[in-house]
Amino acid sequence: MGKKKRSVPELNSSSTADISFILLIFFLTTTSMDTDKGLARRLPPPPEEHQEMDETKVKQRNVLQVRINAMDELMIGGDYAEVSEIRERAKEFIDNPNNLATLPDKVAKEIDLFGTVYITDKHVISLQSDRGTSYKKYFEVQNELVAAYNELRDELAKRKFGKSFLDCSEEENLAIRTYYPMKISEAEPKNYANR
Amino acid sequence: MSKFGKGDKKEMPALNTSSLPDLIFTILFFFMIVTTMREVTLMVEFTVPRGTELEKMTKKSLISYIYVGKPTKELRGKMGSGTQIQLNDKFASLAEVQDYVYQEREAMKESDKPFMKVSLKVDENTQMGIVTDIKQELRKSWALNINYSANSRD
Numbered sequence: 001m002g003k004k005k006r007s008v009p010e011l012n013s014s015s016t017a018d019i020s021f022i023l024l025i026f027f028l029t030t031t032s033m034d035t036d037k038g039l040a041r042r043l044p045p046p047p048e049e050h051q052e053m054d055e056t057k058v059k060q061r062n063v064l065q066v067r068i069n070a071m072d073e074l075m076i077g078g079d080y081a082e083v084s085e086i087r088e089r090a091k092e093f094i095d096n097p098n099n100l101a102t103l104p105d106k107v108a109k110e111i112d113l114f115g116t117v118y119i120t121d122k123h124v125i126s127l128q129s130d131r132g133t134s135y136k137k138y139f140e141v142q143n144e145l146v147a148a149y150n151e152l153r154d155e156l157a158k159r160k161f162g163k164s165f166l167d168c169s170e171e172e173n174l175a176i177r178t179y180y181p182m183k184i185s186e187a188e189p190k191n192y193a194n195r
Numbered sequence: 196m197s198k199f200g201k202g203d204k205k206e207m208p209a210l211n212t213s214s215l216p217d218l219i220f221t222i223l224f225f226f227m228i229v230t231t232m233r234e235v236t237l238m239v240e241f242t243v244p245r246g247t248e249l250e251k252m253t254k255k256s257l258i259s260y261i262y263v264g265k266p267t268k269e270l271r272g273k274m275g276s277g278t279q280i281q282l283n284d285k286f287a288s289l290a291e292v293q294d295y296v297y298q299e300r301e302a303m304k305e306s307d308k309p310f311m312k313v314s315l316k317v318d319e320n321t322q323m324g325i326v327t328d329i330k331q332e333l334r335k336s337w338a339l340n341i342n343y344s345a346n347s348r349d
Contacts, residue, residue: 016216024223031230036252036314038243038344046334068323131324135317136244138326139343143246150248188327 039142041186062104064093064125068141070132083140090148094180096120113175114160121181128187145184152180231255239264239281241318245348252342257310259299259338261292263325264318278321280329289325292332300338316344 066086067075074081076089096103104120111117125145129138150165153176157165161172168176241264252258262281266274279286282295300308313333317326333341 013216014212017212017219020216020219020223024219024226027223027226027230031226031232036255036258036342036344037249037347038252038314038342039246039248040250040312040340040342043330043334043339043341045339046337129323129327131322131327133323134319135321135323135326136319138323139244139246139319139345142343143248143345146248186330188331 039139039146041142041184043186059105059122061102062120062122062124064090064123065128066125066141066145067128068130068133068137070130072134072137074137074141083137083144086141086144087148087151090125090145091152093125094120094123094148095152109178111175111178113172114179117179119179124183124185126185126187142184146182149180149182153177156180235260235262235281235284237262237281238267238270238284238286239279239318240267241265241316242320243316243345244319244343246345247348249345249347252312252314254310257303257307258312258314258342259296260314260316261295261329262316263321263329264316278318278325280325289328289332292329293336296333296336296338310340311338312340312342313338314342314344 065075065077069075074083074086076086081089093103096106099106104123106118107121108116109119109121127138127141127145154165156176156179157163157168157172160176161168165173165176239262241262263278264281265271265276266279266286274286280289280292281287282291287295296313300311303311315326315329330341333339
């Protein structure tokens with residue numbers, strides 16, 4: 001054999017595109033892009049013996065009762081209401097701007113960045129639903145309640161720090177959350193419909 | 196010029212496609228990064244409610260899912276059209292929720308266990324009774340961080 005240089009035949013790579021196309025389609029079908037969003041909640045720990053005593057300790061003025069019945073009708077405090085009214089009612093209840101005797105009492109509390117302030121530390125919004133209530137309505141009400149807190153926090157952030165709540169630093173964020181602690185109690189459901 | 200008037204026809208040069216695989220690979224990697232694997236095949240149909248005050252869920256590895264809704268059309272013949280709970284790949288009863296939470300928790304890293312979250316993907320037409328029952332089961336199994344899954348509304 002001579003010393004003739006043989007050129008290596010080039011590998012045919014025209015099918016690489018097809019292979020990667022198949023991979024691409026596989027990933028497109030098996031994965032999902034949706035980021036999970038929702039309302040975060042923390043449930044109370046499992047009930048124990050002494051729990052009922054704690055509940056009775058809460059003063060009447062510190063509780064805002066929000067009830068939804070099996071017909072998706074809403075009641076705030078003692079009267080019927082619409083979903084759109086909740087936000088204002090909740091804001092007034094949480095903040096108690098005029099220090100009314102019917103709304104939660106204000107307690108002096110030391111908070112970093114704010115100093116000593118009077119806040120409605122002991123307020124509770126009690127959300128009660130029936131077994132027949134639709135989840136949609138329940139969620140709407142929850143959403144409005146969270147919106148009330150968010151609006152109050154945002155207003156406070158604008159007043160004190162001159163920026164919105166979302167732009168606050170970790171420290172400011174904590175201070176505001178201590179000022180308006182989120183207290184939504186999801187009470188056990190009542191079964192009125194079957195009675 | 197002698198270019199014209201020549202007898203033989205000039206062939207059109209083939210388009211160079213050697214960079215095509217690279218392009219497709221780039222798209223592939225993009226999708227691999229931004230998407231997440233679908234863990235379960237859904238056996239229930241649900242439309243989550245819409246809300247405005249939603250928070251994004253971070254860290255997928257900490258989240259366990261509970262689906263509640265009516266069975267899909269194919270399964271309706273077998274399961275009926277009543278509301279069902281789906282855990283992993285099968286329908287489950289209420290009593291199995293606690294076991295599911297324990298299993299999910301065992302599968303987690305020790306350092307992650309206190310931060311476990313349960314995402315409730317519930318159909319908006321479900322009655323609250325079943326949702327509260329699930330919540331009570333979650334309380335009993337100390338899975339206290341929950342999330343009502345929803346879509347954002349403008």
